[in-house]
Amino acid sequence: MPLNVTALVIFIALFVFITVLGFLAAHWRRGDLDILHEWGLAGGRFGTVVTWFLLGGDLYTAYTFIAVPALVFGAGAIGFFALPYTIVVYPIVFVVFPRLWSVAKRHRYITAADFVQGRFGNRWLALAIAVTGIVATMPYIALQLVGIQVVIAAMGIEFQGNWLLSDLPLIIAFVILAAYTYSSGLRAPAMIAIVKDILIWVTVIAAVVVIPIELGGYGKIFASVPQAKLILAAPPANGTGAYSAYATLALGSALALFLYPHSVTGVLSSDSRHVIRRNSALLPAYSFLLGLIALLGYMAIAAGVEKAPEFAAMFKQYSNSFAVPALILWAFPSWFAGIAFAAIAIGALVPAAIMSIAAANLYTRNVYRAFIAPVCSDRQEAQMAKLVSLVVKLGALFFIIFLPLKFAIQLQLLGGIWISQTIPAVIIGLYTRRLHHWALFIGWAAGILTGTGMAYASNFQSAVYPLHLAGYVIPSYAALYALALNIVVSVVLTPIFNVLGIAHGRDETSDGDYTSDEDRAMAVPGMAAASGAAGRR
Amino acid sequence: MHLKYRASYFSPKVWDELHRGKIMANGPHPAAGRPSVWWLLLLLPFIATLWVPFYNSIEPSWAGIPFFYWYQFLWILLGAIITAVVYFATEG
Structure with a gap:
């Protein structure tokens, strides 16, 4: 690709702007950044609007913006499972996560593993939750870099045969990211998320207006998509086919999404449980955006970018991931392509920052403090988290530079299956602690092993596992099968452990903690019981 | 009435009150906030x-x-x- 100077200048200008913003963010809603709660959760002071931007920037990542249309471009309708996924996730968030917010606020939890520790009193179970979160997050961060890589290449920056020079822009971007995350904590991605989201909205709205005009309308776009890709294939007589795959991918992904550490960080940084409830109705705006972005995959088919000679080399290197950048170059003048590419690259930095902070919180609280240095000071704890956030990002960078891309993709696929196995301890734990903590631990292990085995059966190519039941084939997202086994094991082992007399751990939470508002969070223990008694009169 | 009671299982608030014993087996307690359909x-x-x-x-x-x-x-x-x-x- 020839060097696109106009696009590059605009891209760099926007990049410099958000870098300055990232460092300035340290002064925003000033707090003592030597305390983990301030660095890693911004003190839990974000209202409805900032939380909307933060979670929007956090969940709808650059990787999503590249990978979803790439899937639609290559495979068609199945790629649209992202829609039911992001439709059903919000009722779940609405019902479940205000409880996590309330109990976390009262007990100063900053991770899901903190909650599991407090609820079940078993630090090994908490460690399992923390390690699952960290391991699931690492490849996710690495994949964000792919978004940056693709758009940098699309602007024509290439150094044939010299990996150091080729990866230099990526390394620079990541060093900048690491520096402002270190100094400003969660405030930096929160502030940058606002810029990122505005750029993404502008880009997508322009794309869904301008490109269909150039292509002769939506009818023409859909007409150019091969019939076989347009809707899901009807299931065979002896199975549920693409139908169950589509529905279980959506449901399983929805159940898992808010268990990812970066989602928990976003939820817990809000300043009230009502903010989470409100955002459950407001965040679907991003789902709509995601649906429009998915349509870009079809627009790329209609525009015939794959056959354009100038893009051939790029498709060869990045395959379908180049569909969206190619479409942008095809449809827009250089200056707007610069804005669009900046939106994608900044869209990678925001979640990468939040993910590295979330992983650092987990390591510091549930590994370092729980197992290595139980008596560390608040200051030491925050310092450790800052260092770990650097290590995590460095790891992701090495991952992308030195390992084949397919490892990161396969690990991210496994990450979704693994993080789903924390559902019983975290989500069921928010409602009841009847399940025995060791039963939950063994259930978790069984789920991880089964889910990994199912992915292995497809040679890590697919997250969908075709379960054979008496000649009937039910393809389903492996995470759900593994989760079902996980829950069954937890439920069956609980009475056995109870009969054996293995003690339940200490529960430091009380029922009122799960529904409390922030202003009552500071009240003395026993207040909830007293107000309950008053209500009964 | 029966429908309302079952619907209450979807309300986290009611779950809590259930656990605290505010809702008895014979239905929601009058002051416990009507479980909502x-x-x-x-x-x-x-x-x-x-x-x-x-x-x-x-x-x-x-x-x-x-x-x-x-x-x-x-x-x-x-x-x-x-x-x-x-x-x-x-x-x-």
Whole structure:
């Protein structure tokens, strides 16, 4: 690709702007950044609007913006499972996560593993939750870099045969990211998320207006998509086919999404449980955006970018991931392509920052403090988290530079299956602690092993596992099968452990903690019981 | 009455009160805040979007957009509206 100077200048200008913003963010809603709660959760002071931007920037990542249309471009309708996924996730968030917010606020939890520790009193179970979160997050961060890589290449920056020079822009971007995350904590991605989201909205709205005009309308776009890709294939007589795959991918992904550490960080940084409830109705705006972005995959088919000679080399290197950048170059003048590419690259930095902070919180609280240095000071704890956030990002960078891309993709696929196995301890734990903590631990292990085995059966190519039941084939997202086994094991082992007399751990939470508002969070223990008694009169 | 009581299982608030013993086996306690059927509405997006045969077709298409697509886009909007309705019905 020839060097696109106009696009590059605009891209760099926007990049410099958000870098300055990232460092300035340290002064925003000033707090003592030597305390983990301030660095890693911004003190839990974000209202409805900032939380909307933060979670929007956090969940709808650059990787999503590249990978979803790439899937639609290559495979068609199945790629649209992202829609039911992001439709059903919000009722779940609405019902479940205000409880996590309330109990976390009262007990100063900053991770899901903190909650599991407090609820079940078993630090090994908490460690399992923390390690699952960290391991699931690492490849996710690495994949964000792919978004940056693709758009940098699309602007024509290439150094044939010299990996150091080729990866230099990526390394620079990541060093900048690491520096402002270190100094400003969660405030930096929160502030940058606002810029990122505005750029993404502008880009997508322009794309869904301008490109269909150039292509002769939506009818023409859909007409150019091969019939076989347009809707899901009807299931065979002896199975549920693409139908169950589509529905279980959506449901399983929805159940898992808010268990990812970066989602928990976003939820817990809000300043009230009502903010989470409100955002459950407001965040679907991003789902709509995601649906429009998915349509870009079809627009790329209609525009015939794959056959354009100038893009051939790029498709060869990045395959379908180049569909969206190619479409942008095809449809827009250089200056707007610069804005669009900046939106994608900044869209990678925001979640990468939040993910590295979330992983650092987990390591510091549930590994370092729980197992290595139980008596560390608040200051030491925050310092450790800052260092770990650097290590995590460095790891992701090495991952992308030195390992084949397919490892990161396969690990991210496994990450979704693994993080789903924390559902019983975290989500069921928010409602009841009847399940025995060791039963939950063994259930978790069984789920991880089964889910990994199912992915292995497809040679890590697919997250969908075709379960054979008496000649009937039910393809389903492996995470759900593994989760079902996980829950069954937890439920069956609980009475056995109870009969054996293995003690339940200490529960430091009380029922009122799960529904409390922030202003009552500071009240003395026993207040909830007293107000309950008053209500009964 | 029976329906209302069962609906209450979807309300986290009622779950808590159940655990605290505020709701007795014979029904919700008068002062425990009426368990709300509103929460049941949240099941609609699941039924509408996870049962694929409802919408896996090209017709009825709209302005050249196959049913499969505009139906799911429509449910993003409906899902948000439903969540908002439940929010206002159960807040405060």
